[in-house]
Amino acid sequence: MKSKFILMQIRVVFFSLMMCVVGNSFSPAQAEQPKDTMKDSYSMGVFPFLPSARLEGIFAPIAAELSGNLGKRVDYKSASSFEKFMKKLSMGDFDVALVQPFDYVKIAVPAGYQPVVARNGKLGAVFVVLQDSPLQSLQDLKQKTIAMAPEVAALSYLAKSALVEAGLDLTKDVTIKYQDGHHSCLQQVATAKAAACATGEPALRIFEKKMMMQLKILARTPTIPDILFVVHPNVSARDKDIISKTLLNTSLPGVPDDLKLIFGANKESPFIPATDQDYDVIYTYWQRLNTQ
Numbered sequence: 001m002k003s004k005f006i007l008m009q010i011r012v013v014f015f016s017l018m019m020c021v022v023g024n025s026f027s028p029a030q031a032e033q034p035k036d037t038m039k040d041s042y043s044m045g046v047f048p049f050l051p052s053a054r055l056e057g058i059f060a061p062i063a064a065e066l067s068g069n070l071g072k073r074v075d076y077k078s079a080s081s082f083e084k085f086m087k088k089l090s091m092g093d094f095d096v097a098l099v100q101p102f103d104y105v106k107i108a109v110p111a112g113y114q115p116v117v118a119r120n121g122k123l124g125a126v127f128v129v130l131q132d133s134p135l136q137s138l139q140d141l142k143q144k145t146i147a148m149a150p151e152v153a154a155l156s157y158l159a160k161s162a163l164v165e166a167g168l169d170l171t172k173d174v175t176i177k178y179q180d181g182h183h184s185c186l187q188q189v190a191t192a193k194a195a196a197c198a199t200g201e202p203a204l205r206i207f208e209k210k211m212m213m214q215l216k217i218l219a220r221t222p223t224i225p226d227i228l229f230v231v232h233p234n235v236s237a238r239d240k241d242i243i244s245k246t247l248l249n250t251s252l253p254g255v256p257d258d259l260k261l262i263f264g265a266n267k268e269s270p271f272i273p274a275t276d277q278d279y280d281v282i283y284t285y286w287q288r289l290n291t292q
Helices: 002-022 052-070 082-090 101-108 154-165 182-190 201-211 237-249 259-266 282-289
Strands: 041-046 073-077 096-099 114-119 126-129 145-148 175-178 196-199 216-220 228-231 271-273
Touching: 041 052, 041 082, 052 073, 052 237, 052 259, 082 101, 096 101, 101 154, 101 228, 101 282, 114 237, 126 182, 126 201, 145 154, 145 182, 154 196, 154 282, 182 196, 182 201, 196 201, 201 259, 228 237, 237 271
Parallel strands: 041 073, 041 096, 145 175, 145 196
Antiparallel strands: 096 228, 114 228, 114 271, 126 196, 126 216
């Protein structure tokens, strides 16, 4: 009971601070629009965790399926960088959005978004090295260069937390090279420009298939609840229910088989229901990284 009370205190303080950060770019009035407001079309934003062509190949068909079931246009959108996507999310530019867990608690919740479904699985980072690499553990990465996705990516947070847990000082013991995406991160290892890349297994599977090469997983981080779809308050209760049922029952029509790899073994049931409480664990990671 005491730990639950402390968690609630942390959440109150955290949300208060984050509202100060995003307050200048997001009007609270946007989050207070009547939930029965009916719109003629919706925008569906997806954070740019894959190259744009692959991202569109996965989520444009999902937007089309939603459009058919809603009886209104659903426009697929993304952004050229994580930061630009986060800005748009904070401003409430998307009616429906696929977000990473850290952006959910940091931006989506203060902006009024509500969780609908999450990818069916757990989100964790893997440290990947060349097949013939002599490295055997995270401790072996001391004085090495590690490539990561953008600094604000969920997997970058998880990877840095794992390095801290392994006893490495992020400011002294390793050199981190942030890339513009997971493909670029893996390319750093493939071309021997970094000793390791911290990425996700779905991105690794797609990279290995495309590049026709095998990389070795050095270590895995603990996992957290997966990426999730959220809806803005201006989405009606009726449409929110249709969006939820569509995603929970989708068989991913129109998504190429090689891109379905992003859903791993769960591609037949790619999404599960999501609740706000599922993401309470994210605050633990914020505390750990803030001590560095």
